[in-house]
Amino acid sequence: MSKNLSPDVSECLELLETMHVIRYAEEQLGEDFAAGKLPGGVHLSVGQEAVAAGICAHLTDRDQVSSNHRGHGHFLAKGGEPRHLIAEIYGKQEGCCRGMGGSLHVADYSKGIIGANGVVGAGIPVATGAALANLMDDDGSMTVVFFGDGASNQGVLQESMNFAALWKLPLLYVCENNQFGQFSPTATVTAGVISDRAKAFGIPVEVVDGNDVRAVWQTMARATDHIRSGNGPMFVEADTYRIRNHFEREHLIVQTPYRSQEEVEKMRRERDPIKMLQEWLKAEDLADNETLQAIDEQAKTLVKEAVAFGDAGTPPPLDVGLKYQFAGTYN
Amino acid sequence: MARLRLIKAINEAIREEMERDEKVFVLGEDVEASIFGDLRGLFEIFGKGRVRNTPISENTLTGMTVGAAACGYRPVLHIMFANFLFTGMDGIANQMAKARLMSGGQIELPITIIASYGGGRANAAQHSDTPYSAFMNLGGVHLVVPSNPADAKGLLKSAIRCNDPVLYFEPAGRGGEMGDVPDEEYLTPIGKAAVVREGGDLTLISMGTTMRMTLQAADRLAEQGLECEVVDVRTLAPLDEDTICAAAARTGRVVIVDESRERASAASQIAAVIAERSFEQLKAPIKRVTALNAGLPLAPASEQYLLPSVDKVMAAATEISKNVRVSE
Numbered sequence: 001m002s003k004n005l006s007p008d009v010s011e012c013l014e015l016l017e018t019m020h021v022i023r024y025a026e027e028q029l030g031e032d033f034a035a036g037k038l039p040g041g042v043h044l045s046v047g048q049e050a051v052a053a054g055i056c057a058h059l060t061d062r063d064q065v066s067s068n069h070r071g072h073g074h075f076l077a078k079g080g081e082p083r084h085l086i087a088e089i090y091g092k093q094e095g096c097c098r099g100m101g102g103s104l105h106v107a108d109y110s111k112g113i114i115g116a117n118g119v120v121g122a123g124i125p126v127a128t129g130a131a132l133a134n135l136m137d138d139d140g141s142m143t144v145v146f147f148g149d150g151a152s153n154q155g156v157l158q159e160s161m162n163f164a165a166l167w168k169l170p171l172l173y174v175c176e177n178n179q180f181g182q183f184s185p186t187a188t189v190t191a192g193v194i195s196d197r198a199k200a201f202g203i204p205v206e207v208v209d210g211n212d213v214r215a216v217w218q219t220m221a222r223a224t225d226h227i228r229s230g231n232g233p234m235f236v237e238a239d240t241y242r243i244r245n246h247f248e249r250e251h252l253i254v255q256t257p258y259r260s261q262e263e264v265e266k267m268r269r270e271r272d273p274i275k276m277l278q279e280w281l282k283a284e285d286l287a288d289n290e291t292l293q294a295i296d297e298q299a300k301t302l303v304k305e306a307v308a309f310g311d312a313g314t315p316p317p318l319d320v321g322l323k324y325q326f327a328g329t330y331n
Numbered sequence: 332m333a334r335l336r337l338i339k340a341i342n343e344a345i346r347e348e349m350e351r352d353e354k355v356f357v358l359g360e361d362v363e364a365s366i367f368g369d370l371r372g373l374f375e376i377f378g379k380g381r382v383r384n385t386p387i388s389e390n391t392l393t394g395m396t397v398g399a400a401a402c403g404y405r406p407v408l409h410i411m412f413a414n415f416l417f418t419g420m421d422g423i424a425n426q427m428a429k430a431r432l433m434s435g436g437q438i439e440l441p442i443t444i445i446a447s448y449g450g451g452r453a454n455a456a457q458h459s460d461t462p463y464s465a466f467m468n469l470g471g472v473h474l475v476v477p478s479n480p481a482d483a484k485g486l487l488k489s490a491i492r493c494n495d496p497v498l499y500f501e502p503a504g505r506g507g508e509m510g511d512v513p514d515e516e517y518l519t520p521i522g523k524a525a526v527v528r529e530g531g532d533l534t535l536i537s538m539g540t541t542m543r544m545t546l547q548a549a550d551r552l553a554e555q556g557l558e559c560e561v562v563d564v565r566t567l568a569p570l571d572e573d574t575i576c577a578a579a580a581r582t583g584r585v586v587i588v589d590e591s592r593e594r595a596s597a598a599s600q601i602a603a604v605i606a607e608r609s610f611e612q613l614k615a616p617i618k619r620v621t622a623l624n625a626g627l628p629l630a631p632a633s634e635q636y637l638l639p640s641v642d643k644v645m646a647a648a649t650e651i652s653k654n655v656r657v658s659e
Contacts, residue, residue, distance in 0.1 A: 064402065098435030105433040114401050115434065119425050125394020126426060132395060133402030136356070136380065143398075156421075159388035163395075166386070324436040325471055327494040331352065331405070331441065 005221040007057070007214055009286045012277065013295060015057060015213045019049040019274050020299030022073040025082055026244075028303055029072070029089060029103075033248040039091040042103045045073045047211070047243030050273035051176050052077035054216025055144060055236075058224045064112045064134070064143040066127035069104050070176075070242075071116030074146050079111045082302055083309035092313025099316045100324055120181075121147060121154030124173075128160045131171035131233075142170035142227050150181030152194045161233070165201040168232035172223050173198065175235070176210060178242035183250070183258050198235035210238030211273040214280070241267045333514055338506035340480035341369040341445075344487035345407060347516070349377055352405060355491055358383040358392065359409035359445075367447060368506055370409060389415050393422025396442045397430055400496075405441040407491060412458045413448035413500060416466070427496045428471030439494040443487070449503040449540040449590055451638055456626035459634075461540070461590040463500050464597045467568050473497040473521055474567040478542035480510035482565055485519025493521060502540040524571035526578060530558030533648050534578045536601060537588040538564040541620075541639050545588045548644035557652055567597050572604050579605045583614035586647045588639055593621040615651035620644050 007015060026044040033042055045052070052073035056065065059078060067074040075085055080096060088095025089103045096108045104118035114130055117123040127145035134141045151157065152175055164171045175194055179186050195205045204226065208219045216238060223234045243264060245251065281287040335343070349355045356377075363374045363384040374382040385392060389410060396406040410416055416423060427440055450459035463474050475490060475497060477483040483501070490497035527542075528549055537545040542563055549559040562578045564571070579585045585605060589598035598619040605617055623637045 064398075066398070095435070097433060097437070100435040101433040107434045107437065109401060109434065109437045114398065115430065117426075119421060122394060122421055122425060125391040125422055126398040126401070128391060129395030129398025129400070129406075130402050131398070133399045133404050136404065137402075156391050156394065159386070159391035162386055163388065163391060321432060324434075325432045326473075327431065327436075327439045329439070329494045330489070330492045331494060 005218065007217045011057065011217070012214065012281060013287065013291070015053045015217065016274065016277050016292070017295050017299055018053040018077050019213065019277070020296055021082060021302055022049045022052060022076050023274060024299055024303040025076065025085060025306065026072055028307060030244065030248055038089060040102045041247050042089065043070045043247045044244045045070045047267065047272065048176055048178055048240045049073050050213035050216050051174065051210045051238045051240060052146070054213045055174055055220050057217055058220045059112070059144065061111050062139070062141040064114045064127070064130040066114050066123040066130060066143065066145045067116040068120065068123055068147055068151065069116065069118055070148070071106055071146070072103070075106045075108070075113055075116065078113050080106065080108045080113050082306035084108065086306040086310035087313045090310040090313060091315060092310060093316035094309065094313040098320070098324070100321065121151035121156050123147060124151065124154070124156045124160045127171060128163050128169065131164065131169040132167070134170045135167065140228050142172065142224065144172045144174055146174050146176060148181065149175065149177040149179070149186040149190060149194060152197065153190060158197065161198055161201040161203055164233035165203050168230065170227045171233040172227055173233065173235040175237045176240055177237055178240050180242050180246065180258070182246045183254055185258060195235055195237035203233050203235050205235045205237070207237045207239065210240030211271045211276060213273055213277050241271060243268055332511040334509050335480045335512040336506060337480045337483050337502070337508050337510065338367065338369040340484035340512050341487055341501065342371060342373070344484040344491070345370065346373060346376065348488055348491040349373070349381060354403060355405045355407060356381040356383065357407045357409065358385050360385055360387050360411060362409050367411065369445070369501065389419035390421060393419035393444070394426050396444070397422060397426045397440060400440045400442050401430070401438050405491060407443045407445065409445045411447060413446035413462050414457050414460050416444070416446055416462060416498070423466070423472065424469055428469040431495070432471065440496050441494045442496040443490045443499055445499045445501055447501045447503040450622070450627040450634060452504050453629055453631050453634060455629040459627040461622065463498070463567055464591040464595055464600070466498055467597065467600060471496065473569065474500065475521060476500045476539035476565065476567055478502060478539050478563055480508065481512050482519050484512055485517055486521065486565065489518045489521050492518070497521065500539060505540065519565070522566050522569045522571055524565055524574040525563045526560060526574065527563045528559060528561035530560045532557045532582060533559045533584045533586065533652060534562065534582045535559050535586050535588060535644070535648070536562045536564060536575060536578070538567065538597065539590070541588045541590050544639065544641045545644060547641045548648065551641070551645060552648055557648065559648070564601070570600065570604065572608065575601060576605055576609045580609045580612035583612050584651045585613070586618045586620060586644060586651065588620045588644050590622055590639060592624050593619065594624050596621045618647040618651055620647050
């Protein structure tokens with residue numbers, strides 16, 4: 001059916017805008033952190049926007065996304081409002097989680113964004129349960145779990161893959177291999193090829209260039225076809241690169257560099273997913289500079305408005321934690 | 332009133348709630364075979380779609396309940412021995428206890444986890460813990476601890492209907508105990524303790540597995556002329572402080588009997604609440620009868636040495652019944 005689908009021009013331009021919005025939002029948050037404006041820390045996904053954009057382009061509000069500590073991109077790509085993201089990270093009650101969660105826990109359940117997660121790998125069991133709900137609902141909905149190469153070494157991934165393969169859960173595993181687990185290069189803490197682990201459970205695997213948003217989109221077209229047809233889980237390993245630090249200002253605490261600045265600059269220059277798509281669109285004569293500039297401006301404006309919304313927000317009442325802890329109701 | 336075994340009361344509660352609401356489903360290891368007996372027959376009635384036999388993967392199971400609940404289901408996870416709650420701790424402590432708060436109240440998490448707890452049966456240290464006090468500190472889960480068939484059924488029905496996570500501690504080895512269970516539908520409210528015996532000399536407070544020895548001690552103390560009021564706490568979180576403190580104040584002499592280990596036990600919290608709220612009414616120091624601060628060994632006599640007993644309750648009660656506060 002959609003096996004050999006590629007994104008058309010308008011879909012490419014949407015992917016571009018999504019990536020721009022993520023990039024501008026996160027660069028803003030990086031600046032905000034440096035300026036001491038944020039109450040908490042942030043883990044940014046700059047350079048990895050293509051994975052979130054290409055995967056989420058195929059999902060609807062009925063589908064669930066379970067994310068991780070580097071989850072702003074997943075939130076935005078899945079339809080979360082930029083202003084709700086920014087206000088949340090600013091600790092304002094107008095945020096998506098009313099200022100209770102912040103960067104590590106951005107969620108909008110009405111849009112199927114069932115939470116970023118501060119514990120590495122912990123989104124995987126949650127996604128497994130959501131996929132079980134999808135299976136019991138039997139309505140063609142599915143769940144995507146985004147995790148990194150670091151989380152691949154958590155036991156829950158192997159437990160979850162056993163569940164998903166056994167019960168044919170409509171669950172897509174997306175491993176964003178960004179080459180670093182916190183401050184350790186992946187190869188220093190990870191044996192073998194990560195996606196080979198899925199093969200042991202009989203789960204179909206695709207490995208994709210995670211910085212090529214069109215390739216990610218195409219992979220996801222095949223994955224959704226497979227999963228929504230009731231064939232059980234799939235595993236996508238997206239090869240990408242974390243341009244920024246594990247968290248902002250890590251240079252203040254990390255004494256020994258774990259990668260060279262030259263490597264980072266080379267990736268920024270040559271493998272930026274936004275530039276890659278722009279250049280392809282121009283080379284193929286599918287979009288001119290003016291069109292690309294307009295999309296860029298549109299994203300920039302959206303993020304500026306989101307920042308203004310966040311700035312104008314108000315801190316939540318002091319006792320609100322007690323209020324949100326329990327529903328206090330019975331069915 | 333029907334006379335029912337405790338496991339049968341649990342079984343009825345789940346069956347009734349599954350009939351009432353199609354979003355309720357059971358999952359866990361060997362729930363089909365139900366070696367504990369409390370789920371027996373449910374697989375035959377509801378089928379494999381709603382009674383889901385799972386791999387032995389506690390860490391994933393606890394997290395799965397959060398995902399399923401966030402998507403509108405009401406999972407009932409049978410974890411077998413309460414020690415296995417520790418294996419599944421991330422899903423409990425970091426996910427279900429916090430997901431609603433972290434989301435700013437976007438979701439309800441109607442999750443029930445059934446865990447059989449307690450020692451005294453030579454199961455050795457990894458199958459005999461009484462770990463509820465560790466969970467009292469999480470903040471985001473309710474904890475219920477029934478001691479008899481009627482409450483076992485009523486509390487479990489409330490737990491399944493509750494839109495927040497509830498850990499249901501089933502007293503191990505008490506499944507065969509009989510008790511009166513109302514024929515009509517009823518719920519035992521979460522957060523309400525029960526005064527199960529009246530008496531003006533001493534207040535004995537207990538829950539779950541140690542209720543039986545507490546009531547036996549009350550009988551023997553009565554033979555010695557000491558009348559005990561006995562409170563069954565039933566819910567450890569939220570704690571029914573009003574009922575507990577009122578009972579403590581009525582006699583001014585309090586013994587708390589609890590199978591968790593002494594350090595930061597459930598009894599410790601109850602004692603602290605009484606000391607804070609009812610100090611003026613106390614006539615003697617509050618006594619705690621708990622397990623001692625060690626894991627439970629296999630050898631039966633060595634295990635019993637560490638656990639609360641009727642004799643230990645009697646000794647504590649006798650000691651404070653003689654005690655008179657100097658200030659009086």
